[in-house]
Amino acid sequence: MTSMETDVASSSRVVIPGESLFPSAEDLRPGKGTYELHxxxxxxxLGYVYVREDTTDSRNIRVIEVRRNEERHQHVSPHIGAIVTAKVINIGPRYAKCQLLSVEDTILGGDYTALLRKEDIRSTERDKIEISECVLPGDILLARVISFGDTVTSFLISTAEEQLGVVMATGETGEKMMTKDWNTVQGVETGRVETRKIAKVPNLNLHSTTKAK
Amino acid sequence: MMSIISEHGYRIDGRLPHQIRNINCRLGVYPQAEGSSYIEQGNTKILCAVYGPHEAKRSKQLQDRCVINCQYSVATFSGLERKNRPRGDRKANEFTRLLEKTFESAIMINAFPGSQIDIFCEVVQNDGSLLAACVNAATLALCDAGIPMKALVSASACGFVDSKCLVDLSNREETDLTPRMTVATLGNTSQIVLIELENRLHSNHLPQVLAQSTKTCADVFECLHAAVRAHLPGSVAIF
Incomplete structure (x- = not known):
């Protein structure tokens, strides 16, 4: 994400659903918790009005949002393109079934399941992928939602990106595994090595300090 | 038979024809639900809980919007006579469908494709205007849950007796013969999202009843508005 966004006004104005906030304007955009009509x-x-500055494409746009500062009320269902945290429930010959735990940084309340198809695990050598060498039940993944699926399948997720894949693994014996290098994990107690499709998680702290300069 | 409006123009419980009963409500009564509410309209008492949005059953999923699933039940001890079953009779199924349709037009259903929102309404005490009270309770619970809606929905019931409109009917006024209409509007606009008529009303009287109903909805809206504002903790209203 390249957009620079800052909260310019966090007001104490309380609004209820259906309350008019602002007349539409060129430089105003409805954000979360708002809609535009007539x-x-x-x-x-129901919440407080926030105005945030968004200078994505060198135009100053103010985004109007209504938020309630309570974690419990952050409703998000998975959407296409979102990064999700998923737990592998079971694996089959063609796909791994996963439970979605959170969307970006919001924890999901309900039970959402998703499929990670074999060909979506990595972007190279797709025909040689063996599911059990990439993910195992109990692993925690970072993945991207690529489709809502059709009527018979649920959400489809993909780990075919460098930053996506396994972030926490459980070994075949049930022990905790740490990432060793780009495709292996090592058990913390026995030192056993297993293969996985590892996520190369970028150092986010480093990223934010370089961004601030 | 006792007349519904006395010769001095008062109703059985001492109200004037256009007066609604006291509305008491509370939001956030169940910790385990996403949103919940309790509303008293006079002696009518409703509990409501909202769960979701969560993934819908495969057979019910819709690709472009979420499914609203309601359950309306009347506690066996709520009325003058003990009921045999709390839900599943013709009346309850009708109310369930009406509630679903109402909130399908109020909730931003396109924001949650493939999901489902559950609304459970329970009548704890029955003193008339049940559908209207359920709609009001469900709006409060949805508001508490933080589910995006086009506007708060407010509902009211209106009867027509001796060429007068009686609003917010009590159980004793809901006789077999009085025509009564339940109307729900979006916010304080006059956009109608629910309209239901029981018994027969002459079409000449319809505009009068409809006007009185929408006006009462606006009154109820003010009560709900005040309640949700008071619920948001530490809220300071600045206009």
């Missing part, structure tokens, strides 16, 4: 931006939630 030339006005309305709130769709």
């Amino acid at each position: 030339g006005h931006i309305y709130s769709s939630l």
